[in-house]
Amino acid sequence: MLQLDVKTIYFLVGLFATTTGLVLFALSTTGRFDRWLKYWGISNIATGSGILLLTFRDIIPDFYSIVLANMLAIIGYYLLMATTQRLYHRRRIAVKPHLLFLGILTVLFILMRDADSYYAERTVLTALTCGFYAYCVAKSTLRIARKEDITSAYLVSGIFTVATVVFAMRAIAGLTHHLGGDSVFASGGVNMWTILLAAIIGPLWNMSMLLMIMERINRNWIGRALRDPLTSALNREGLKAAIENNSMRRQSDAHPVTALLLVDIDHFKQVNDKLGHAFGDQLLCTFADIVHHQLRSSDLFARQGGDEFVIILPASGEKEAQDVAERLQNSFAHATEKLKQDGLSITLSIGIAVAASDQIAHSLNSLMEQADSALYQSKHHGRNRITSAQAA
Numbered sequence: 001m002l003q004l005d006v007k008t009i010y011f012l013v014g015l016f017a018t019t020t021g022l023v024l025f026a027l028s029t030t031g032r033f034d035r036w037l038k039y040w041g042i043s044n045i046a047t048g049s050g051i052l053l054l055t056f057r058d059i060i061p062d063f064y065s066i067v068l069a070n071m072l073a074i075i076g077y078y079l080l081m082a083t084t085q086r087l088y089h090r091r092r093i094a095v096k097p098h099l100l101f102l103g104i105l106t107v108l109f110i111l112m113r114d115a116d117s118y119y120a121e122r123t124v125l126t127a128l129t130c131g132f133y134a135y136c137v138a139k140s141t142l143r144i145a146r147k148e149d150i151t152s153a154y155l156v157s158g159i160f161t162v163a164t165v166v167f168a169m170r171a172i173a174g175l176t177h178h179l180g181g182d183s184v185f186a187s188g189g190v191n192m193w194t195i196l197l198a199a200i201i202g203p204l205w206n207m208s209m210l211l212m213i214m215e216r217i218n219r220n221w222i223g224r225a226l227r228d229p230l231t232s233a234l235n236r237e238g239l240k241a242a243i244e245n246n247s248m249r250r251q252s253d254a255h256p257v258t259a260l261l262l263v264d265i266d267h268f269k270q271v272n273d274k275l276g277h278a279f280g281d282q283l284l285c286t287f288a289d290i291v292h293h294q295l296r297s298s299d300l301f302a303r304q305g306g307d308e309f310v311i312i313l314p315a316s317g318e319k320e321a322q323d324v325a326e327r328l329q330n331s332f333a334h335a336t337e338k339l340k341q342d343g344l345s346i347t348l349s350i351g352i353a354v355a356a357s358d359q360i361a362h363s364l365n366s367l368m369e370q371a372d373s374a375l376y377q378s379k380h381h382g383r384n385r386i387t388s389a390q391a392a
């Protein structure tokens with residue numbers, strides 16, 4: 001019959017976290033990963049070695065098996081929070097308030113290095129601090145899940161929510177003297193349950209973090225393959241893929257028509273010739289920003305090539321398309337006002353075509369042709385115009 005005492009479980013949990021951390025850290029030194037992998041590796045090493053040190057109680061001095069052990073566990077959680085914050089914000093993270101929190105706790109722990117007293121207080125403090133960081137991880141991974149539509153980030157967030165609850169239980173048990181004994185290795189009460197849960201949660205969160213990062217990288221690459229790198233508008237492939245997505249079909253019952261706008265910047269070549277290619281690039285980005293601000297989340301925006309763009313407005317007819325076209329012309333005229341000083345009058349020519357929403361995926365080419373003829377009419381009649389295919 002297999003018999004595991006609490007100390008052995010602690011040892012195994014510590015060993016697993018430390019070795020996982022060492023592997024992650026070794027990988028991070030290859031320079032092939034962003035800094036988050038280093039944080040994640042060190043976080044595992046710190047938490048794991050803290051737990052391992054705990055199991056050497058009575059073998060090594062109390063300072064190492066109590067003060068240092070608890071501090072390492074807290075630092076490990078802190079770095080885990082830093083990892084997920086870095087993943088969320090991508091750039092810098094706000095470290096100062098957290099370092100202050102960590103500093104206060106360090107002082108408290110050093111005041112409590114007496115092995116035989118303050119066991120419950122120590123447990124409460126460690127549980128509250130680690131619980132706080134686990135809560136921060138749950139919150140930032142939930143944000144990643146929602147903002148970037150990453151399913152496995154929900155899993156990470158769920159696991160850390162459970163971890164937060166486990167730490168809260170431990171803190172409450174410490175405060176109400178229900179820890180199950182006066183040592184961290186007591187095999188009764190909440191103490192036993194929390195270490196068992198930690199043994200399950202540890203491997204699970206490492207696995208789910210890995211899944212989250214893989215899914216994120218995957219989405220990032222797919223996103224890049226379907227977008228124009230300069231303006232972040234969809235490219236042709238991206239537009240096709242988005243149309244095949246059933247979002248437009250879902251809306252077709254309530255709103256049977258979809259409008260397509262083909263937009264071309266007038267005299268764009270003159271911008272390149274007079275102000276340089278880099279300025280031309282900037283103008284394309286300005287136009288893309290204006291469009292991104294004007295459109296609804298269900299609308300599609302793609303770059304056809306050069307200075308020509310496509311906008312698809314699901315659940316919109318002729319009238320809505322005209323309104324959007326006019327708004328774009330006005331905003332663009334406002335944004336390019338200063339170019340008049342350089343003798344450049346940069347405007348937008350637009351062609352509009354409308355089709356039944358449930359036909360859009362099949363009739364995209366013919367709709368494009370209609371919008372293209374309408375755009376040609378806009379150019380032909382002096383530019384800075386909006387022409388509908390029905391009128392053309």
Ligand SMILES: Nc1nc2c(ncn2[C@@H]2O[C@H](COP(=O)(O)OP(=O)(O)OP(=O)(O)O)[C@@H](O)[C@H]2O)c(=O)[nH]1
Nearest residue numbers: 264265266267268269270272277278280281306307
């Ligand atoms: N800066 C920059 N220019 C580009 C890019 N792609 C295409 N172009 C330039 O865009 C210009 C488009 O010129 P045309 O198609 O003649 O259009 P236009 O000058 O706007 O003339 P009209 O459409 O007739 O008003 C060309 O000079 C291309 O070299 C790009 O990514 N960046």
